[in-house]
Every structure is written in C-alpha cells, then in structure tokens.
Amino acid sequence: MNSNKKELLPEQRDELLRTLKARFEKNSHRHKGLEWAKLAAKLEANPEKLWVLDEMEVTGGEPDVVGFDKKTGEFIFYDCSAESPKGRRSLCYDREALDARKMHKPANSAVDMAAEMGIELLNEEQYRALQELGKFDAKTSSWVETPADIRKLGGAIFGDWRFGRVFIYHNGADSYYGARGFRGSLRV
Template sequence: MAKSKSQGKGKGGGTIAKVEINKKPSAKQGEELLDTLKTRFEENMDRHKGLEWEKIQAKLESTPEKLRALYAMESTGGVPDVIDYDKKTDEYIFVDCSKESPEGRRSICYDGQGQAEREKKGVYPAGNATDLAEAMGITLLTEEDYRQLQKLGDFDAKTSSWIATPADIRDLGGAIFADYRFGHVFVYHNTAASFYGARGFRGLLRV
C-alpha cells in the first residue's frame, strides 16, 4: 500500500495520511511483480483474448520505467492488468482493475489547484489525482477508457473514481468522476477541491 509521508486534518477533524508513491522496487520486488502480473494475466484471459504474456514481459523487461510505473499502481492497490493492445503503436494497455477504486489513492482532490483551495481552508486531503498520476508515470482514465473497462466487469460498485476532466468543465471549477450503480455506469461532477474516503482514481499505462 501507499506509505504515509505526512498527515493533515480531514473534513471531520481527523488526520489523513498523505499518499506517497514508491517507484523504486528492489530487484526481488521487481521479480515478484512480474510473477504477480503473469498470474493475473493468465487468470483473466477474457480481458485480453489473443494476447501472449511472453511478448508483454519482454517489453516490460526492456522498459524499466514502465515496470516501475506498474509497481506504483500495484503497491497502491490498483491491481493492474492488460485490457487492450494498440496495433498502430504496438503498445499493450494496462489499467487499474481493482474491483473498487484503488485503496491507496483515496481521499484526494482532482488536481493541485483544487488541493490548494482546500488547504487554504485548513483542510488537508491525501493529495490529488493529476499530480499522483504524473508521479506514477500513468494517465487518468478518460470517460471512454472508463466505459471500456466497465465492459470487462463491474468496477466501483461501492466507490467512485476521478476521471480526466475536459478543460471547459475544469475552467469553471468542476471535475468529473464515475462509478457503477444499478447496472449502469454513471458520470457525475463535483468541485475539483472535493475529496472523499471512497474516491480515488484509476490510471492507464501504455507499454
């Protein structure tokens, strides 16, 4: 899980541990991660029919920065797995496939500006989605990405996840998130400064 770096007051007056991203796995941790990803890949072939793990692993071993990004996804509860392959760019697409929003990335605002607004009021979230995604080396899911993921299962049935917000919405102070309720995917809005214990974000990595 994510490590505690510092703490601040939450909305209820309690403390919230800051999300800290670890992208420096040891050699042993790197090997264990590859084993975990391989097992997950083999146990969920419906997500990536026709793809071969050996080719994916070869790419990961030749791009250490991608493996480090996956380690950050895994260690914060993302449960990353391959859900697509882009033939045009020859890239495998990993996405956080945890059943609920990654537990190690919750209680966060949408972006740095939203976080700063909150902290000016003496309320301290655990971080923000856009900065954390950048630190991890991944990108936030777009609405299209999120809906594609939901075709592979029911995700965020009890939680919600921030998703990439169009500039015209963000310019007005808003941000969007999504979840799965009543057999449907819903996309909603909040102020970018909002944060909740049951909302994190899902990321995408191209390898």
C-alpha cells in the same frame, strides 16, 4: 527500490512479474488474443515501466492488460481493482483545487499523484471501456480526466457502477471522499 532511478530491485521485479502473470492468466477475457511471453519480453525491456506498474500495484490498483495498440506496438494497462485503489483515495481532483482549499486539505490531488506515479487518469471513454470488462467501483467512485471546459468552471467528473450501469457525475474539484480515488492507464 533504487533511490537514484525509478527501477526495481531484481527480487521486486520478479515478484511483480509473477503477480502480473497470474492476473493476466486469471483474467484472459480482458485481453483476448494476447500472449504473456510477448508482454513479458516488453516489460523486461522497459524497467522504468515496471517501476510504474509496481506503483500501481502497491497503491491497490491491480494493473492488468486491457488492450494492444497495433499502431504503436504498446500494451495498454488499466487499474483493474474491483474498487477504486485504496492507496489513492481521499484526494481532490488537481493541484488548483488542492491549493484553493482553506481547511481540511487532503494529502494530495489525483492529477498530481498520477503524474508522480507516471500514469494518466482514465478519461471517460476509457472508464466506460473498463466497465465493459467487469463491474468496477460498485461501492466506490473514481475521478476521471475532466475536460477543460468543465474544469474551468470549477468542476471535475467521476464515475462509478450503480444499478447495473455506469454513471458519470460531477463534483467540485476541491471535494474529496474516503471512497473516491482514481484509476490510471499505462502504455508499455
């Protein structure tokens, strides 16, 4: 990566585009009616977004297109790895929760890491929509963007897939587990 800008080197860009194209073609049920050529042109025109997608990829997110916003002309990517991305686990929910821990602090928080990567945590509606495209988090769980009223009370929410359905739970925002990470979204 170029250290001054959030931009990939040409060989990194080409490798990422090959990976994204293969995933796009393999999982056409996630984005019916969308064409790779239009998406590829949009990606080529937005090198900063390619950098973000690479961050999603290298942390284990396996980003893929899940929709297209006709109003804005943006393609919508979600992390589509079967389990919560490996490179984004063992994180408490946000900076406030991280700072509140007195002992055994994790390395980062989900909200901070998402911001550093340039993505947004999936909200509950998005998480449920993702689960309509397959079974995700059958062995792990993922932090979900938490409404302010829940966060104000010290909690945070997360989701997973168990017993043939999606569950959304709560936990203290300062908790963290080896099997809990977060999933993000990106608009290109």
